Amino acid sequence: MSHVEVEHVTKQFGDVTAVDDVTFTAEEGEFVSLLGPSGCGKTTTLRMIAGLEMPTEGAIRIGGEDVTDRPAYEREIGMVFQHYALFPHKSVGENVGFPLKMRGVPAAERRERVAEVLERVRLPDVMDRSPEELSGGQQQRVALARALVFEPDVLLMDEPLSALDRVLREQMRVEVQRIQREFDITTIYVTHDQAEAFAMSDRVAVLDEGHLAQQGRPLDIYESPQTKFVANFIGESTTLSGTVADRDGKRLLETDAGVTFELPAAPGLADDRMTVYLRAEKLGISPDSSGATNEFPATIATTNYLGEKTQFFCTLADGTELVVAEQGFTALDAYDAGDTVYVTIDPADLVVARDPGQDESNTAVDESVA
Ligand SMILES: Nc1ncnc2c1ncn2[C@@H]1O[C@H](COP(=O)(O)OP(=O)(O)OP(=O)(O)O)[C@@H](O)[C@H]1O
Ligand SMILES: [Mg+2]
Structure with missing residues (x-):
């Protein structure tokens, strides 16, 4: 009790x-x-x-x-x-x-x-x-x-x-x-x-x-945020939903925004449709491609220097907005609006959950897997 x-x-x-x-x-x-x-x-x-x-x-x-x-x-x-x-x-x-x-x-x-x-x-x-x-x-x-x-x-x-x-x-x-x-x-x-x-x-x-x-x-x-609302309200994240595919022994999420992620090997990812929440501070940003897993290109829209961190607002090829946060001072001059950058995330840092679907009310999902 x-x-x-x-x-x-x-x-x-x-x-x-x-x-x-x-x-x-x-x-x-x-x-x-x-x-x-x-x-x-x-x-x-x-x-x-x-x-x-x-x-x-x-x-x-x-x-x-x-x-x-x-x-x-x-x-x-x-x-x-x-x-x-x-x-x-x-x-x-x-x-x-x-x-x-x-x-x-x-x-x-x-x-x-x-x-x-x-x-x-x-x-x-x-x-x-x-x-x-x-x-x-x-x-x-x-x-x-x-x-x-x-x-x-x-x-x-x-x-x-x-x-x-x-x-x-x-x-x-x-x-x-x-x-x-x-x-x-x-x-x-x-x-x-x-x-x-x-x-x-x-x-x-x-x-x-x-x-x-x-x-x-x-x-x-x-x-492990269980709804899109929680993922967005607690800190900054970008939500991308997509379709799960198995290829060459890897489990992939092909997002509607055109970016493909390799998902961590974990049970509970059996759904056809899944969502990833990308925490701004877990994303890395670089002017060059390193060919790492879960790397994808984006275009810089604006940069916000906040002292303890710098926010980079980017867009993906289909126009989806994405925010990356880097700690402390980063070489701001390195990026101008319109520059192409390469964004990466460690598979272990991907927050993967069931797709809340088209439902804008963000109904709770039963389970999430980090
Ligand atoms: N006495 C009341 N009569 C009519 N509507 C009310 C009344 N009290 C609260 N509401 C409505 O209920 C909802 C929740 O209000 P509540 O004050 O509990 O929110 P809150 O989370 O405390 O917000 P805040 O952070 O602004 O204090 C709001 O839509 C509010 O307008
Ligand atoms: Mg109140």
Whole structure:
């Protein structure tokens, strides 16, 4: 039994299906992220777990108990929102102590517990200050302290770092993770930022237009995306589909774009139609042909120097767009728009999956083979 179980949950707002038959779990003490682009149903899912929104269909269980019909105040859940939602006219101590006051904890004990939790989020000596005197990162620690002070079973966070600037956001990732580990609290964390989800989570659930596209460890999601949506949302990839052919003892994928790949020897590649996801950073680029396996020509369209990497946007003979990323500085001057280059990929780096077909909704495939 998992600690939090979201089972076949659907939420409809009139004609809009915000969440569509979503199932995922979080184990005791686990950090699970809900990851996906804007509007995919992350907040709605979180609000249903909190009891702030009722599912149209499906069930939510916490610690094995069905809480689907239980109101928010009867679920022991701490919540942190994007905009701290602190009371501006109350002191930090009153803010953090609020959930205890609601639960009838006497003032003296309240003060003690507030001081202790502020210590644990590394924010001592601010009890009597106004939240408005604190920085964004400090305010978010206050919000976290308020969510944790009553020792809830589960912590829910909705994009808690998105209002912070980049440097602070990256520092706070580490800090939120440290606090989560120290409190050993089952956590469900909403973000649209892949790096954030990967850096912090034990497991990630990727949402695509209200559907669960995939749940797994960051490594599994990166190495074996199960849908085109996941492959494209997690990092940059080019998707090429084609027909499998056996020739001279080799298994080949003849893609519709005209490029042929030698597939790794692996079971599960029996379908006639398959798809390869080419990770931008796994592709190599060179002005000359080396005759290597899985090498193909492309034409440079544009080059983007980004500091830590350079992106090369290329086109294949049939016009299909392809992106290659090289780490660090590469001799930019070596390529001009219109130049022919040779792109290679190690067969071991090919992510091969069943062809999702012409279906633009990217329905999940049952199996993928890396
Ligand atoms: N109260 C509501 N009434 C009507 N539609 C809603 C309501 N709440 C959410 N929606 C719709 O449901 C869908 C999912 O919204 P949700 O807020 O869960 O997305 P999200 O993944 O959190 O997006 P974001 O990253 O922008 O916060 C959207 O199409 C949204 O417009
Ligand atoms: Mg949201």
